[in-house]
Amino acid sequence: MLAEPLRFADIRRTSAFRLTAMLGATFAAGIVLLTGTIYLLTARELTDRSDRILADLAGRMLAVAPQALPARVQLETERAGSGLNYYGLLGSDGEPVAGMLRMPSSLRYDQPADIEDAGHGIGPIRLLAKRTDRGETLLVGRDITQIRDLRVRMLGILVWSGVAIAIGVGATAIGLSLGPLRRVRDLQAASRAIAEGHLERRMPLAGRNDELDQFADTVNAMVEDVGRTIAQVKGVTDAIAHDLRTPLTRVRANLHRIAQDDALAPDHRARLTQAVDDLDTVLERFAALLRISELEAGSRRAGFAAVDLGAIAASVADLYEPLAEDSGITLSLDCDPLPLHGDEKLLFEAVSNLVDNAIKFGRAGGHVRITTGGDAARWHLDVADDGPGIAADEREAVLRRFHRGSNAASAPGSGLGLSVVSAILGAHGLRLDLRDAQPGLIARITPAE
């Protein structure tokens, strides 16, 4: 069986992936909360400190004599240069008296605020406005670039750690999902094979005794039990068939020998011949039953080689053409080469059986067609008749052992023909499908999966 490729959609649906992703998301949220809290607390602390410093600087300035204040402001401004602190003094009319700072319209007195552009290329700063006793406005500012840098850095940390966490969590989630998903795939493949009748198959165990192993173990025990029961039933059937064949063959030989006696009355001979014919039917059924068991045991590879099912179908058509003609049926063949690895004689037998059935159950004066179709991967070989066909609800049943279609009563046969065909095809990884030909029946050989 071909392994289906693992798609992301399948991986995304696994519990391992979902749990890991959920855990990852929670972890990421925690990181955001933590980093955000650190940033907020640090930023507030830094701002508070700036405000205290501003209040202190303003207090010192206001303590200077009012007449000396402009000169002091100018002095401090020059001293500070492009440093941390900035000063400004505005007259009561709002016109600048000293320093570089101007009063932004959004600023309220005694309420420090962050100002992005305080003029003369200064900013961002924390700015405090105080009114002097003379009605002038004293402006004291402090550079807050550090706090802004901290914010940018914190955001950067958040974004990059977020990306790293997403990649890490994604990779871990996929990594953690792949193992279980592969195992589930293996379990699915095994269960499909078991459902198709390969009762010797077992669910694979990883040896970790985890929940999947425990599940597989339970299923294996169940399959073991079912297999044993089926083997017992089949064993009994096979044993009966096998053990009865020898005595029945002797009985047949004796009856046949007696029937050859010239002194025998004609009606006695006719009855003996009938008995021999009946025994032949029984022996034929036993032989078919045992063959099916052998085929299903499935160890036959000695006769396997490269064969062409199309060519085999052509040989079958050659063999059956006289029989078809004798039954007033036209047999036609339109087959492309179908290269396979298989047993030529067994495949010949399978196709023969289908053609024989088509002639037997086809319409007198009708048509039996052997054709191929499909592509290299999903090819099919059809044997189609235009007879009464088989009712839809009976099609599955005729593939079972001993079942004969309701219109088969008058035709000779063991009732095991299609079972033998199924067993042969099964041994080759092929399957038999019965379809409606409207009118008639199509027996279709296709690759099993």
Next chain:
Amino acid sequence: MSVSDAYARVMPRILVIEDDIGTAREIAAELAGHGHDVTIARDGATGLDRATREGFDAITLDRMLPAVDGLEVVRILRERRITTPVLMISALSDVDERIAGLRAGGDDYLIKPFAPNEMAMRVEVLIRRHHDRADTMLLRAGDIELDLVRRTVHVAGEAVRLLHMEFRLLEFLMRNRGEVVSRRIIFEQVWGYYFDPGANLINVHIARLRKKLDRPGAPSAIQTIKGEGYRLDAG
């Protein structure tokens, strides 16, 4: 004197290598009934020894024997360049087993349980095939003449056109002329398949051949033997 005349004159000697005495007696009785001189060997070593020292016309060989098994016996026989035809008889009906038997050097393979007359028929087919001289290029039966080189058939001097399988069917019947061959043996030997295709299939092939060979008013060269098979009259 033809080869088949020489064969008919002497009682063919058959070696039956079989450990089960019941089966051995059954085989011996059937072959004796067909006019053969039968010797029984109860194990592989004895069978091998007698088959090597005495000239038998055919051997029936059980596939499963104690000590030296059937496959080994036939392999050693062929190694010793003893070409006596061997009919392998086995309870193992698996196709793989048949292939193994024929590869080891067996000439035919019969599955237990078998109809004794079917077994005898097979032994006789083997003996005739073995006695047929390899350089026989012209087969004759009555007024039928089959040329294996030119691949032509003449009935009473008149050319008859046969299809490939019809030719092979007639060749097989002619090589076994005067003897009954079952439908199963015909199917195996002419077509080379080992399943039962049903009586009708072989019947229609024989009917087609008859239509081409038979002359109006004259009895058919191929006789149907009810419950057994067909026989081509030796003429």
